[in-house]
Every structure is written in C-alpha cells, then in structure tokens.
Amino acid sequence: MAFTVLNSRMVEIKIDPGQKLFSQRGAMLAYRGEVSFTPSITGGQGGVMSMIGRRVANEATPLMTVEGSGSVMFGHGGHHVQVIDLTGDTLYVEADRLLAFDGTLRQGTMFMGSQGGVMGIVRGQVSGQGLFTTTLEGHGSVAVMAHGGVIELPITPGRDVHVDPQAYVAHRGQVRNKLSTALGWRELVGRGSGEGFQLALSGTGTVYVQASEEKL
C-alpha cells in the first residue's frame, strides 16, 4: 500500500483489491476508482472485545474502513500530515492524531501505568494522553496529523531528548518515557518559565515533535 505525500497537508493512498485501510471518519477528500467507505463500528481492528477495550480506554476515535481499488486522498482540518513507515516496530500515538493507517498493522491500547506505574498515569494526564495510548505494530505506513509540521528527533542511548508534552506527537522504538519536572519556587509564585513539565525520552528510537504547543 503506497502512501504518497501530495503536499504538506494531503496524502494519497493507493489501494488494491483485497487490501484494507483504516482512516479517520470523514477525512476523505477525493478518490479515484472504485472505493467503498464503511464506518468501522468496532473502531479499528480486533473484534468486539477490542472495541470495548478502546471505549473503556477512551481511545475510540471514529474510524472507517476503506476497501476497493483506486487511490484515495486524505486530509483533515488543515493539519499537517506526516507519513511514518513502520518496519516491524511499534508506534505509540494518540488515537485522535491518526489520519489513516494500513489495515495490516496491529492496533492495540497501552495502559500508561504499565510504563512507569503511578508516574506513568500522571504523565498521561499532563501530556493530555490520558490513561491510555494507542499502539500500532507491524509492517506498513501510518499517516499522523500534527499542527504545524513535524520534526523527527533521534533518540540514542546517552543522548536523551526532552519534549514539551503539548508538542509531543508520537514516538517509536525502544523508548522509555518518563515525566520530568523542573518545578521550583518560581512556579509556585506564578513566575514560571512555562516549561515546568517535560517528557524525558531515553533509549533507542525516534520521537515526533510538532511545531506548536496546540493540541489537535
């Protein structure tokens, strides 16, 4: 399944018979060929149990299944689109940032507490990720939305990357992620530098950061 970036805000995906693709509902802009769009009630992959899981985890974003043969163009809300190619690794991303992804990718939900216990939960709340986040795993491409374009920052052992939680988009690879606080008396008296919380990412992988502090 080929993802072609048309411009910074649109992506074209070629679909062949027998292939399946999930996309955010209503994000189709135009298409060529014979393509059908069906709302995916279960909100992605897996059966009803996965659906319930996502509903409970509040990671259930309205998705639709795209099938047929032709090419479909996607875009949403004028947001910038970044195509990420997965080669067997796992992408951690918020469900509402997903524009479209290959149907062969395994979709899952991860409990933030499973990475860092209670601090993981706090981190999820601070970064606006909530208690759960979506994972995509396998071989294929994902189109992710971000406000104002995305930069990729590599993470290598010994060179940690700190990210503003509001500007964090997604990450992949073997990455430990913990919340670091730089709170001092200045924050308490309302004289903070506005950088009180950061996500500290360490390990090996890539983090995607958007050029804005606005959430979608």
Place this chain on the structure above:
Amino acid sequence: MAHFRLHGSKVLAVEITGDAVKAKNGSMVAYDGEMTFKKKTGGGEGLRGMVTRRLTGEQMEVMEVKGHGTCYFADRASEINLVTLHGEKLYVESSNLLCTDDALRTGTTFTGLRGASQGNGLFTTTVEGSGQAAITSDGQAVVLRVTPDYPLRVDPGAYVAHTGRLQQHFQSGVNFRSLIGEGSGEAFQIRFEGEGLVYVQPSERNTIGGEV
C-alpha cells in the same frame, strides 16, 4: 555564541554550548542535552527596563535558556525568520519576537500613531547589538528593501519588523466612502523612507484600519 538554525520553516534549533539565549516563555518544544529554564523579570534590562515595559504594555514573557545541547523552539506553528544583527537595531513587536542571543540588548521605543494603527499599542520592542534573533510571522514573511529613491508603504496589520535607518510616517486615505462604510479596507498605511529592510507577513492582524 549560540548558533541558530532553522529546522524546516517552523522550528528553530539553537545549539547552546554553555551560554544562554532569551526566548518567549513556553516556546520550547524539545531539547537534548542539559537545559535549564528561568523566567526573566519582564524581559527588560534591570529594574528600569522592567518598569518601562510594564508601563508601555510591551512586556514580554521571556525565559532564559541555559545549558549544553540543542534546544528546539516553535510558536503556534508560525513561520520563523532569522535575522543577523551586526550592531544595528531591529524594531519588532514583542509578540513577534521568539528568541534572541544573550548578547543582544532589548529595549522599548515609542512608535506613535503607527503603533496604535497596528493594534499593538503605542510602543514597540527594539533589539540591538551583534548576534542572531528569530522573529515569527503568520505565513512566510517577505523582506522588502527600502532605499531613499524607493519608499515603501505597508499595511499596518501586515508589518512585522524592520531594521536600518528608516523614518516612518503614518498616512491615511480616509475619504467620504470610508465614512459611509464603503471603504476599500486600506484606509491606513505606514510609509517607510530611508535605507533599510522591512519584514512583511502575508496575513493581516485585526487593526482599526482594516475595518474602514
């Protein structure tokens, strides 16, 4: 001295090696290495600067970023322009100033009627010295050269910054059409004369002039 470079058009990467830069509060999106962030009082120079800034409404929420590594800045996905100063003065609205080298001095000047027409108040920020500064604009800014023979007229809402020896005049084209609500929306302009550069953004802020 900190090294500024653009990462795409909307992200500024600053390499800091033990020195400091001043940046708009909360504009850091990511960093690697070791960094500390400290809020500066009002962004002015000393107590006097702080008082001036408070009085003129040109106070900036500024933080000092210090450390070793690369720090990435961005502000609401606006476009970033790098300006290198060699001793001259840059006039810029405080809301458009993203990051400056620590070696640069910031101050406040009176702009008169022009400032009011931009919807930015009567005062503007000046940056002076040698070093790099980053200014933001809504859309990719164009840099227009002004020479004594070629004065330039700019819509107050689209003006971002200027450098060089320029005189500014405020001119209006208000006529009876504007009064009865049939104006072209271009009732006011700023005229720049002299020698210098003007940064203009492809977007207009809400100004009083834009309405008539």
